[in-house]
Every structure is written in C-alpha cells, then in structure tokens.
Amino acid sequence: MTTNDPDPKANPHGFAETSRDFLSYLDRFMDALEHRDLDTLIAEAGGPASVAAIAVDLVGGFCDAGPLASDRVAAIVEPVGTAFSHAYARGVRHFAILRDAHVPGAPEFDSFPPHCLAGSDESQLVPGRTGQPWAHGALDIPKNSLSAWVDDGPFRPWVMDIVARGVTTIIVTGDCTDLCVFHTAMGIRLWANATNRNVRIIVPTSLVDTYDLPVDFAVTIGAVPHDGDLLNATFLYHLRLNGIEAILSITVPD
Numbered sequence: 437m438t439t440n441d442p443d444p445k446a447n448p449h450g451f452a453e454t455s456r457d458f459l460s461y462l463d464r465f466m467d468a469l470e471h472r473d474l475d476t477l478i479a480e481a482g483g484p485a486s487v488a489a490i491a492v493d494l495v496g497g498f499c500d501a502g503p504l505a506s507d508r509v510a511a512i513v514e515p516v517g518t519a520f521s522h523a524y525a526r527g528v529r530h531f532a533i534l535r536d537a538h539v540p541g542a543p544e545f546d547s548f549p550p551h552c553l554a555g556s557d558e559s560q561l562v563p564g565r566t567g568q569p570w571a572h573g574a575l576d577i578p579k580n581s582l583s584a585w586v587d588d589g590p591f592r593p594w595v596m597d598i599v600a601r602g603v604t605t606i607i608v609t610g611d612c613t614d615l616c617v618f619h620t621a622m623g624i625r626l627w628a629n630a631t632n633r634n635v636r637i638i639v640p641t642s643l644v645d646t647y648d649l650p651v652d653f654a655v656t657i658g659a660v661p662h663d664g665d666l667l668n669a670t671f672l673y674h675l676r677l678n679g680i681e682a683i684l685s686i687t688v689p690d
C-alpha cells in the first residue's frame with residue numbers, strides 16, 4: 437500500500453458504531469426465521485397445482501469451476517434438489533431453472549469476471565441434478581444478466597401464465613441471495629404488486645446463499661469485496677422489507 441491508497445480498515449462514516457442497533461436487529465431477524473412444513477405450504481397455496489419453484493444459477497460456474505465458483509453456493513445444490521424432489525412427489529409440476537449463459541463480451545463482464553459462457557459447462561445445471569424428475573420437466577431459461585425477468589426470454593411469460601392458471605405460491609431458491617435471487621424474486625414481487633395479484637413469494641434461507649470475498653483478499657486482487665454472511669442476511673431482510681417471505685427452511689416429515 438502507498439500513502440495515497442485508502443486504508444481498507446478505515447471507517448470514516450462510523451457504520452460499525454452508528455449501525456450497531458440495526459446490526460443487532462439483523463442478528464435477531466435471522467434468528468427469528470422459522471421452518472415451514474412443505475405440506476402446509478402446499479395446502480395454504482390451494483394444492484400442488486398452485487405452487488411453483490424456481491432454481492436460480494445452480495450451474496457449474498457458481499459451484500465447480502471458473503472465477504465465480506463458491507463452496508457456499510455448491511453446498512445448497514443438493515438441498516434444493518431434495519426439496520424440489522419432495523415437492524414433485526407431492527404433485528408440484530411448475531419448475532423453472534434459470535441459468536447464467538452469457539454471450540462473449542457480455543456487458544455484465546464489466547462488473548464480474550467473464551463466467552458462464554453459453555454452451556460451456558459453467559452455464560449448465562450442476563451434474564447430477566438434471567436426472568431428477570423435477571428438473572427433467574422444468575422450464576430451462578438461459579439468461580445474459582442477473583435477472584431473466586427483464587429480458588425477452590421465456591421467464592416473464594412463464595410466470596404470468598402460471599399465475600393466470602392459478603399459481604399462488606412461488607418458491608425462489610439458488611444464488612446469489614443479493615444478486616440473481618434478489619432480482620428474480622423482486623421482478624415477480626413488483627409485477628404482482630403493480631397488477632394487484634396475490635402471489636406469495638417464499639425464499640428459504642437454507643436454499644439460498646451468496647459468495648464470500650474478504651476485504652483483505654479482494655484488495656490484493658483489485659476486486660470488490662463481498663461479505664457473504666452480512667450480505668446474505670441483509671438481502672434476506674431486504675426481501676422481507678419488500679413483502680417477500682424469508683423462512684429458515686422447508687421441512688418434510690421423516
């Protein structure tokens with residue numbers, strides 16, 4: 437570091453002190469999240485035909501290989517598959533798989549290192565999941581940005597169609613909580629609000645996560661730091677603030 441570089445430990449705004457109460461609230465918010473039983477969720481929706489589930493970016497490039505792969509994200513792949521398999525076994529049939537599948541030179545690469553090029557292994561659903569029945573029948577949605585809601589692909593029409601056909605509950609899972617999951621859930625939330633549709637959107641904490649890039653390391657590689665635990669919690673709170681239900685997990689009877 438030269439004398440002209442900002443001190444990465446500096447805290448001129450004093451957030452550590454001035455936001456102490458809010459950070460304590462955030463701790464309590466996370467502690468207060470509750471498990472929800474899958475059968476109850478389905479019953480509250482009006483039956484399995486009224487439930488949809490979305491997996492966001494459970495692809496190689498965020499789990500196994502490439503500059504954005506994260507063990508934290510890889511760890512939610514199996515729980516999502518298990519939860520969706522339980523839902524499928526109970527009759528849920530509306531599933532969507534959103535996948536990063538970028539064109540070369542995508543504008544997003546100005547913000548993040550090149551990743552998940554269309555056709556590469558990084559853009560494919562993590563191996564081992566495609567054989568599960570829920571995945572076999574899911575709508576496959578490649579995307580070139582954080583949100584498939586804002587492009588001309590099939591995601592927005594799919595959501596509008598299933599809601600028109602009676603879906604009342606949409607479960608959003610995957611990664612990253614503060615990026616693609618947030619924008620996906622918010623796209624649906626804001627559309628439903630704007631058009632006066634009663635859609636319950638649920639984000640289970642055990643089925644989402646985000647990556648961690650500590651400040652010290654990020655500074656050495658010239659990247660933007662990313663506090664995984666804090667940003668995961670902050671964006672679960674932010675989803676809740678916007679009328680999206682953050683829960684701890686979806687449980688099934690033994």
Ligand SMILES: [Zn+2]
Pocket residue numbers: 536538544551552580581582
């Ligand atoms: Zn991307």
